[in-house]
Each structure stands twice: as C-alpha cells, then as structure tokens.
Amino acid sequence: MSYLVLARKYRPRHFGEMVGQEHxxxxxxNAxxxxxxxxxxxxxxTRGVGKTTVSR
Structure with missing residues (x-):
C-alpha cells in the first residue's frame, strides 16, 4: 500500500470544493x-491557509 500525505489526498481539485477564501x-x-x-x-x-491549494 502506498503512503499518501493527507494534505494531498484531501486537497480540493476544483474551486467549488474550496472552503473559505471566497474572495x-x-x-x-472571474479572471x-x-x-x-x-x-x-x-x-x-501563514501555513495552512490554502496558498498551494489555490495556486494548483
């Protein structure tokens, strides 16, 4: 069984799945x-606010 970091496993894949950061x-x-x-x-x-998730 392969190991997968939880942050990668549960990272939102679409903007509709994002929680918070509505603006x-x-x-x-819109862009x-x-x-x-x-x-x-x-x-x-700070760490954990979703910078990497939004950029991906």
Missing amino acids: VVRALT LDTQRLHHAYLFTG
Missing part, C-alpha cells in the same frame, strides 16, 4: 471566465 476563489474564477489572467499572482499568508 480569492471569486476573483480567480478565468473573462480570460483576463495576469502574468503572476502573489499568494501570502
């Missing part, structure tokens, strides 16, 4: 819908 999800969803993506986005915060 970030809304901004990124994708209107095809107005910027060159880079800067995600900051």
Whole structure:
C-alpha cells in the first residue's frame, strides 16, 4: 500500500470544493471566465491557509 500525505489526498481539485477564501476563489474564477489572467499572482499568508491549494 502506498503512503499518501493527507494534505494531498484531501486537497480540493476544483474551486467549488474550496472552503473559505471566497474572495480569492471569486476573483480567480472571474479572471478565468473573462480570460483576463495576469502574468503572476502573489499568494501570502501563514501555513495552512490554502496558498498551494489555490495556486494548483
């Protein structure tokens, strides 16, 4: 049996599965819908707030 870190096993795969960070999800969803993506986005915060999850 392979070992899988819980954070990777239960990481949301779609914006609809995200809990919290509604303003970030809304901004990124609107950017994708209107095809107005910027060159880079800067995600900051302490550990566990969802920076990596949102960026993936």
